Amino acid sequence: MTDAHQDGAMINRSARNSWLIISAHFISDFGAFLNMVALSTYVYLLSQSVTQVSIFLACRVTGGILASLFGVPYFRRFTGRLPLVILDILRAALLALLLIFPSSVQLYLLPFIALGIGIGNSMFAIGLNSQLPSWVDDSRRVATNAWLTSASATGAVTGSMVSGILLATNGYDLVFVTNIVTYLLAGLCILPLRFLIIPAGAEIKNQRKEWRDLFKGLRAAPLMAGMLLITMADTLGSAAHNVGFPVISELLTSASPGKTMGLLLAVWAGGKFAGARSSNYFLLKRGIPAERLFFYGVALMSLGFILTFQQNTVSLALFFIFFAGIGDGLADVSLISRIQSEVESLRLPVFSLMTLLQMTGFGVGMLIVAPFYIWLAPSLVIIIFHGIPLLTLIFVWLYSRRGHASR
Incomplete structure (x- = not known):
């Protein structure tokens, strides 16, 4: 009876973890495409230079490359939900700089913001995908991956569309505030995650x-x-x-x-x-x-x-x-x-x-x-x-x- 109760609790925890991860992934991808559209156009608005836009996009891609190099030692040392929540807070904090500093300073900050967001986006994906088997049981893993890919596609389209609508009606500040909220919401979805089985400590x-x-x-x-x-x-x-x-x-x-x-x-x-x-x-x-x-x-x-x-x-x-x-x-x-x-x-x-x-x-x-x-x-x-x-x-x-x- 006790074993059956434990199995039922494990299945329920796996199902809850699955939907929390899918929700966090959708919100994160929604935010990523929201700021990709908004920040690219914002750089051009401030600089009136295609070269600056190219530098911004290059910094974002460079951030993804650096994340692939730093991701392994980071998630070897720090496992679980907390490192992912920290990445969400970091991305929100970087965007908050655009609400704090005047536009004359922002143009110099934007390449570093792009680099940081590129690192945060890619490390979040690496950490979530690599640890998913510790949060979701084998029987539910493929279905969860299917929903994650579906959520990613939906987040890409809706994030781009919402960004365009908000820019046309309310301007950049509301887009940045919305984007900060999305990253904080993604972190809140990650926070209740619990391992099904605590993984053995990885060798550093x-x-x-x-x-x-x-x-x-x-x-x-x-x-x-x-x-x-x-x-x-x-x-x-x-x-x-x-x-x-x-x-x-x-x-x-x-x-x-x-x-x-x-x-x-x-x-x-x-x-x-x-x-x-x-x-x-x-x-x-x-x-x-x-x-x-x-x-x-x-x-x-x-x-x-x-x-x-x-x-x-x-x-x-x-x-x-x-x-x-x-x-x-x-x-x-x-x-x-x-x-x-x-x-x-x-x-x-x-x-x-x-x-x-x-x-x-x-x-x-x-x-x-x-x-x-x-x-x-x-x-x-x-x-x-x-x-x-x-x-x-x-x-x-x-x-x-x-x-x-x-x-």
């Missing part, structure tokens, strides 16, 4: 040993290493379609490109939501291995974006970008669920490595892609840059088949 290693053990672990799991390689290649495709959205929107409807871009992003987010929800069915009910579903998802996503940029009408572009979103959702949930199935000692470094690859690849990709839109048609640019993850996927698949045959 130096960075060199940490990375050496990581690569040793990846050699023992070549398919997961291949998934990370494809993820890095996919950042080039992501940079290409993010830079290309305004271009294709202008080509499709020169009279209202902003409206078309909003539609494209909204339908993509709807597809990502659908893909994330369906991944729960494919992984658990159909028993498809996470690695295979990840390959399917990446292929569908890249082909979806390639076909989107070949269209001359909005309706067909929306049709194909919906499937790109489905592939994105499938790939995200499969990758995160696969990493979380690893032992705790490997899980945190892999999430940090994934963040490093994504941030570095996306930052480099944004620099590389832009000139291609001057030299070539958008339809061709997307074929080139989304062709890279497709070719990488084929290489990893053939390599895994060869290894399987040899064994």
